[in-house]
């Protein structure tokens with residue numbers, strides 16, 4: 001597998017929400033489904049979601065960890081914890097810096113709440129590509145369309161539905177997928193197809209047809225080639241439409257919206273698909289810039305040297321979170337360039353001293369996996385760094401580069 005195709009299979013994302021909107025539940029469900037994806041052969045029909053959830057709870061799930069790594073359809077998704085509480089804005093700031101994309105969860109009853117607005121503005125500042133998940137559609141009082149309207153009113157964005165709900169409150173059973181034009185219905189957390197697109201109720205069908213047209217008009221405007229294909233053939237292939245949606249999502253022209261209920265396990269698998277389809281891989285964002293020299297903090301950041309995501313270049317990474325647990329101190333590092341092996345010496349260029357890298361790990365839901373090396377675009381947790389703090393740059397031993405502390409990788413618009 002080439003290095004680039006490896007990179008294309010990584011997503012570094014955050015999940016952010018107003019408190020109680022369902023961030024924890026959604027993360028749990030993601031870990032459940034991505035765990036299942038490894039062991040699909042062992043999952044029997046009768047082995048319900050709930051059984052597994054109980055086991056997860058007993059294990060004291062690692063979602064409180066700084067990052068969790070999971071696998072979905074041959075891709076690796078690193079979920080970086082972004083604290084949601086309002087007084088953690090410094091933390092949110094810090095973690096947004098290392099994200100390539102984010103999932104914004106809003107509530108199906110209340111819609112956009114104040115804290116979502118705050119986090120949204122922060123994500124704007126760092127130009128983080130985003131997809132939106134309207135959660136809790138099973139709750140009494142839930143209204144997808146009203147919640148959807150609050151996106152436009154409070155966030156002043158072009159929100160673009162990729163799905164519409166089938167039923168609502170206790171009758172919420174699934175979604176119409178407007179991209180692939182199919183109905184997805186869940187039973188007991190398992191995907192089941194009860195009816196197809198042609199058979200959805202007439203009033204919903206009308207709405208879905210309208211929403212599909214809006215999707216085509218809006219998404220294709222983000223991609224000239226896709227637009228040409230549409231005019232030539234009168235329709236576009238699913239892959240073409242997905243590419244156009246991804247372009248628009250990365251540039252922020254519009255924000256794709258999905259929906260469901262994490263708690264009742266409806267909508268989580270398509271959300272994971274959307275992370276792969278519409279949020280960028282590490283090499284689809286521009287990279288990170290070196291820090292401004294003292295006295296030059298106000299200069300145009302684009303004048304400063306850009307560190308591109310390049311596994312062949314000298315090593316450079318940012319320590320973005322440090323946690324102490326029963327195993328000792330874990331330093332989470334986002335690697336921007338080069339490759340680092342355990343045992344290597346690195347230079348902490350922020351503090352101007354050398355340290356040796358000990359063991360390194362990736363954190364999975366139920367275990368930590370030791371790895372021998374970590375490459376540009378990826379994230380790893382290092383054990384035993386003694387004098388490295390949050391925000392410090394680690395670089396190749398003979399290098400002096402210091403990475404921008406607060407700047408976020410600027411999206412590359414052209415991803416074709």
Ligand code: GDP
Pocket residue numbers: 017018019020021022023024025026135136137138139260261262263264
């Ligand atoms: P967080 O504060 O954003 O992490 O929210 P949690 O995931 O802890 O959820 C807050 C509460 O809402 C918990 O009691 C969850 O069980 C509940 N909850 C989360 N998602 C859903 C959902 O889709 N439907 C319903 N009815 N409740 C949910």
